[in-house]
Amino acid sequence: MTSTEGGRTMATTAGTRSDTRFFGHPLGLMTLFGTELWERFSYYGMRAILLYFITDTLANGGLGLDRSTGVAITSIYGASVYLLSVVGGWLADRVIGARRATLYGGLVIALGHVLLALPGGAGPAFAGIVSVAIGTGLLKPNVSSMVGELYDRDDTRRDGGFAIFYMGINIGSFFSPIIVGAVRGAAGYHAGFLVAAIGMALALVFFVLGRKALHGAGDTVENPLTADERPGLVRAGLLIAAMVVVAVALSAVVQSVRAGGAAFGASGVVDAISYLAFAAPIGYFLVMLRSPKVTRPERSRVLAYIPLFVAAMLFWMINEQAASSLAAFASDRTVLTFLGFTIQPEFFQSVNPAIIIIGAPVMAGVWMRLGDRGPTVAHKFGIGLALAASSFVLLSLLTASFGDAKVPAWVLVLTYAVQTVGELFLSPVGLAATTLLAPRAFRSQAMALWFLAPAAGQAITAQLVSATENLAESYVPYFGTIGGVTLGLAALFFLVAPWIQRRIVEGEEDAPAPAEH
Known part of the structure; x- marks a missing residue:
C-alpha cells in the first residue's frame, strides 16, 4: 500500500531507507546521478555551440543570422526553458507524475538534438531548438524532485545525496563544452549536436535501466486533478x-x-x-x-520576497549570458590561445562548473564554521549580485584598456570566475528563501517562482541585445552599462537588506513544525 505524506511516497522511502549501495546512498541515486549528468552534458554541449551555429555563415554550416539577433535568440531560448519548467513541474504534480515527465522530456530532448544534428536548414534547426526547450522544461524540475523522494524526511543522508547529485550536474556541464566544442571545431556544427544527442541517449539509458532502483520514486501523481x-x-x-x-x-x-x-x-x-x-x-x-x-503575515513576507526575486532576476540576467553575449565576446574579441595551446571559444563555458565543483564544498564549510556570524540571506543575495555586476564592469574596463586588440584569454576566465563566486553566494540560498517566504497555500509552487527569475533575467538580456545595433562593436559600453547600472541597484538592495532579513526571521518563527511519522 502506498500513502503520500509531505510530498513523498512512503513506499519509496521504505524501499530505500536501508539501501546503501551507492557510496552509502540508495542505488536509485546512481540512476538519477547518471541521468542528470548526461542530460546536462547534452544541454550545455548544445548551448555552448548554439550561438555560433545561429550566426555562422551558410557556407560554414550555420544559419547566417546577424550577431545581435543570434544573441537575442539564444537568450530567449534560455528564458523559454525556465518558463516551460513551470509547466513541467505542474504536469508532474497534477497529471503524469515526475518519472513519466522526466522520461517524456528526455525523449523530446533527444528528438531535438537529432533534428539539430541533421543538415536541413533553418526549419529543422529551429524545430530542434524548440524541442530541446520543451523537453528540458519537462525534465529539469522533476529529476531533482525524485532525488528527494529517495529519502525519508529525517534521513541524515538527504543533504549528502543532493550534494552528490549536484556534483553530477557540474561534471556534465564541465566536460560538455570542451568535448562538443572540440568536435565542432574538427567536424562542424552537426557533428557537435550529434555528440549532444549521444549524451541524451546515455541519460535515457541510465534512467530506463535504473527504474527498479528508484522503488517507485516519481510514479505517484502527488496532487491529481x-x-x-x-x-x-x-x-x-x-x-x-x-x-x-x-x-x-x-x-x-x-x-x-x-x-x-x-x-x-x-x-x-x-x-x-x-x-x-x-x-x-x-x-x-x-x-x-x-x-x-x-494570511496578513504571509502577505508581508511575500512583499519582502519581491526584492530578493528582483536581485535574483538581475543576477541571472548577467550570469546566464555565458552562452549569449559572453560566447560572442569569446569568439570576436578574445585571443584563443592559452599556455601555448589553441582553444575553442566554447571552452570558456567550462570555467563556471569547474569553479563550482571546487568552490561549493569550500563555501559550505565556511558557512558551517561561521554559523550565525556569517552574512544573512539578504546580504548573501546582495553580495552575489554585486559580484556579478562587478564582473561586467571589470570586463568592460579591461577590454577598453586593450583598445582595438583582442584581449588575452585570462580576461574572460577572470570574468567567469568572479560571476561564479557570486553564484556561490546567491544560488544555494535562493530556493531555501523562496520556500521559506512563500505562503503555505503556494509552498508547493515555490520552485516555479524561483524558475521565473532566470526566465525574466534572460528576457531582459534579449531586449538589451535587440536594442544594441552592432554588438560586435559595442562590447565595452554594453558590458560597462549593464554592470554599472546593476552595481548601483545592488547598492540600493543593501539598503533594504535589513528589512528583508527581519521578514525572513518572522518566516522562520511562523513556519510549521515538520510532520512526524
Whole structure:
C-alpha cells in the first residue's frame, strides 16, 4: 500500500531507507546521478555551440543570422526553458507524475538534438531548438524532485545525496563544452549536436535501466486533478492562451513600429516570449498577494520576497549570458590561445562548473564554521549580485584598456570566475528563501517562482541585445552599462537588506513544525 505524506511516497522511502549501495546512498541515486549528468552534458554541449551555429555563415554550416539577433535568440531560448519548467513541474504534480515527465522530456530532448544534428536548414534547426526547450522544461524540475523522494524526511543522508547529485550536474556541464566544442571545431556544427544527442541517449539509458532502483520514486501523481477543478483549469488555460495572444499582438505592433511594417519574424518571437517572461512573475505575485488563502503575515513576507526575486532576476540576467553575449565576446574579441595551446571559444563555458565543483564544498564549510556570524540571506543575495555586476564592469574596463586588440584569454576566465563566486553566494540560498517566504497555500509552487527569475533575467538580456545595433562593436559600453547600472541597484538592495532579513526571521518563527511519522 502506498500513502503520500509531505510530498513523498512512503513506499519509496521504505524501499530505500536501508539501501546503501551507492557510496552509502540508495542505488536509485546512481540512476538519477547518471541521468542528470548526461542530460546536462547534452544541454550545455548544445548551448555552448548554439550561438555560433545561429550566426555562422551558410557556407560554414550555420544559419547566417546577424550577431545581435543570434544573441537575442539564444537568450530567449534560455528564458523559454525556465518558463516551460513551470509547466513541467505542474504536469508532474497534477497529471503524469515526475518519472513519466522526466522520461517524456528526455525523449523530446533527444528528438531535438537529432533534428539539430541533421543538415536541413533553418526549419529543422529551429524545430530542434524548440524541442530541446520543451523537453528540458519537462525534465529539469522533476529529476531533482525524485532525488528527494529517495529519502525519508529525517534521513541524515538527504543533504549528502543532493550534494552528490549536484556534483553530477557540474561534471556534465564541465566536460560538455570542451568535448562538443572540440568536435565542432574538427567536424562542424552537426557533428557537435550529434555528440549532444549521444549524451541524451546515455541519460535515457541510465534512467530506463535504473527504474527498479528508484522503488517507485516519481510514479505517484502527488496532487491529481479532480473533476471539480477541471472548470477552473479550463478558465486558467483560456487566460494563459489570451496572454499569449496579447503578447504576440503587442510584439507585432512593436515590430511594425520598430522596423517599418516588417513581417513578424525571429525578433517578433523574441519580443513575445520576453513579454510572457516579464508577465509571469508579476502575475504570480499578484495572485499570491490577492489570494484569500494568504494570511496578513504571509502577505508581508511575500512583499519582502519581491526584492530578493528582483536581485535574483538581475543576477541571472548577467550570469546566464555565458552562452549569449559572453560566447560572442569569446569568439570576436578574445585571443584563443592559452599556455601555448589553441582553444575553442566554447571552452570558456567550462570555467563556471569547474569553479563550482571546487568552490561549493569550500563555501559550505565556511558557512558551517561561521554559523550565525556569517552574512544573512539578504546580504548573501546582495553580495552575489554585486559580484556579478562587478564582473561586467571589470570586463568592460579591461577590454577598453586593450583598445582595438583582442584581449588575452585570462580576461574572460577572470570574468567567469568572479560571476561564479557570486553564484556561490546567491544560488544555494535562493530556493531555501523562496520556500521559506512563500505562503503555505503556494509552498508547493515555490520552485516555479524561483524558475521565473532566470526566465525574466534572460528576457531582459534579449531586449538589451535587440536594442544594441552592432554588438560586435559595442562590447565595452554594453558590458560597462549593464554592470554599472546593476552595481548601483545592488547598492540600493543593501539598503533594504535589513528589512528583508527581519521578514525572513518572522518566516522562520511562523513556519510549521515538520510532520512526524
